[in-house]
Amino acid sequence: MATVPKTEQTTTPVPQRLLAAATRLFAEQGYDRTSVQEIVEAAGVTKGALYHYFGSKDDLLHEIYARVLRLQQERLDAHAEADEPVEKRLRDAAADVVVTTIANLDDAQIFFRSMHHLSPEKNKQVRAERRRYHERFRALVEEGQTAGVFSSATPADLVVDYHFGSVHHLSTWYRPAGPLTPQQVADHLADLLLRALRP
Amino acid sequence: MATVPKTEQTTTPVPQRLLAAATRLFAEQGYDRTSVQEIVEAAGVTKGALYHYFGSKDDLLHEIYARVLRLQQERLDAHAEADEPVEKRLRDAAADVVVTTIANLDDAQIFFRSMHHLSPEKNKQVRAERRRYHERFRALVEEGQTAGVFSSATPADLVVDYHFGSVHHLSTWYRPAGPLTPQQVADHLADLLLRALRP
DNA sequence: CGAGGCATACCGACTGGTTAGTCTGCGCCC
DNA sequence: GGGCGCAGACTAACCAGTCGGTATGCCTCG
Numbered sequence: 001m002a003t004v005p006k007t008e009q010t011t012t013p014v015p016q017r018l019l020a021a022a023t024r025l026f027a028e029q030g031y032d033r034t035s036v037q038e039i040v041e042a043a044g045v046t047k048g049a050l051y052h053y054f055g056s057k058d059d060l061l062h063e064i065y066a067r068v069l070r071l072q073q074e075r076l077d078a079h080a081e082a083d084e085p086v087e088k089r090l091r092d093a094a095a096d097v098v099v100t101t102i103a104n105l106d107d108a109q110i111f112f113r114s115m116h117h118l119s120p121e122k123n124k125q126v127r128a129e130r131r132r133y134h135e136r137f138r139a140l141v142e143e144g145q146t147a148g149v150f151s152s153a154t155p156a157d158l159v160v161d162y163h164f165g166s167v168h169h170l171s172t173w174y175r176p177a178g179p180l181t182p183q184q185v186a187d188h189l190a191d192l193l194l195r196a197l198r199p
Numbered sequence: 200m201a202t203v204p205k206t207e208q209t210t211t212p213v214p215q216r217l218l219a220a221a222t223r224l225f226a227e228q229g230y231d232r233t234s235v236q237e238i239v240e241a242a243g244v245t246k247g248a249l250y251h252y253f254g255s256k257d258d259l260l261h262e263i264y265a266r267v268l269r270l271q272q273e274r275l276d277a278h279a280e281a282d283e284p285v286e287k288r289l290r291d292a293a294a295d296v297v298v299t300t301i302a303n304l305d306d307a308q309i310f311f312r313s314m315h316h317l318s319p320e321k322n323k324q325v326r327a328e329r330r331r332y333h334e335r336f337r338a339l340v341e342e343g344q345t346a347g348v349f350s351s352a353t354p355a356d357l358v359v360d361y362h363f364g365s366v367h368h369l370s371t372w373y374r375p376a377g378p379l380t381p382q383q384v385a386d387h388l389a390d391l392l393l394r395a396l397r398p
Numbered sequence: 399c400g401a402g403g404c405a406t407a408c409c410g411a412c413t414g415g416t417t418a419g420t421c422t423g424c425g426c427c428c
Numbered sequence: 429g430g431g432c433g434c435a436g437a438c439t440a441a442c443c444a445g446t447c448g449g450t451a452t453g454c455c456t457c458g
Binding site for chain 4: 213244245246247248251252
């Protein structure tokens with residue numbers, strides 16, 4: 001009894017519902033403050049379902065990280081490989097990560113706030129992927145510096161951390177109801193980066 | 200029995216020992232992962248002592264926040280009021296907050312990672328003080344923009360968030376064992392800010 | 399074509415362990 | 429002798445993960 005009525009309208013698959021519920025709750029309350037019970041209730045299932053699809057609560061968090069990392073890396077790669085001058089490639093990449101981050105503010109909040117809740121191995125894995133991302137971005141900055149279109153006054157590593165600091169920070173202050181659209185914020189932040197890099 | 204031996208060498212007062220232990224442990228493991236039991240053991244006392252001086256675990260966290268906020272606000276005020284051109288005042292303030300943050304990386308880590316663990320009222324209070332700090336800093340940027348020594352291309356608010364993003368981010372990547380001294384990092388980051396603001 | 403078996407998907411009570419905060423009491427100092 | 433500073437056992441609540449059980453569809457073989 002009490003099974004889902006068999007209309008032909010497809011229901012969202014349970015694993016996705018669980019991930020969506022977990023993402024929202026982790027962002028709102030933090031990982032440790034969110035009980036597995038809350039997640040399954042929000043997703044309309046029970047613990048049995050969650051542990052059928054995921055090995056642990058920690059696993060759920062890891063899935064959220066993997067999704068974000070994959071998305072951002074793909075987008076960065078696309079911009080970095082474009083057939084454009086390096087200034088434009090960097091600007092586009094810098095602006096895009098801002099837009100994408102704002103579009104997934106919950107993910108971003110979790111990302112930067114809950115890394116230390118991952119198990120050591122999963123944490124290491126995430127760090128490694130994160131480093132790849134960082135290095136790809138840094139390569140863009142270095143390319144411009146070598147070509148002389150960017151100032152070399154600041155080490156490329158620091159430039160990258162400077163920019164990602166601001167991205168990281170977005171989930172702290174950006175509110176959709178605010179005066180600026182995501183694209184406007186992205187343009188401004190990319191502009192600040194490029195202005196700082198003027199020779 | 201087992202009282203501290205009564206040599207005349209003054210022992211650090213218990214409340215300070217508790218705060219120091221809590222700061223270290225919160226930074227290492229996160230607020231929720233640190234039990235009150237761990238804190239009192241690290242401080243060499245028992246729960247009775249902790250709850251004698253602090254109303255709750257949450258209170259302990261709030262004290263840490265208050266300490267950081269007071270320190271940073273004092274230093275910003277000093278720089279902002281100095282008798283110097285606005286470029287120098289902003290640069291000094293921007294560099295100083297970096298140095299101070301690196302000198303108290305544990306505090307910084309807790310600050311940005313654990314705000315949501317504070318009770319709603321305490322959270323509101325901290326946000327209010329934080330806003331005062333932000334506005335003081337913004338006033339410096341605006342002063343320079345009005346005077347024409349800084350570009351007005353970017354709203355001052357965004358400029359401030361851009362810089363504090365990088366400060367916020369420090370606890371993620373800065374390691375004392377790294378190649379750069381705190382002062383060098385501070386100079387670079389302040390430089391990036393000022394370069395971005397060149398008209 | 400239909401019966402029987404099997405895997406997948408999920409349920410929900412239960413367990414063992416942990417935790418913040420309380421409370422009674424004790425010793426030392428003024 | 430009274431109160432401050434603290435000790436440490438205790439409680440009530442909670443929580444991640446387990447496990448035996450059930451329903452449902454598919455596949456196979458007679």
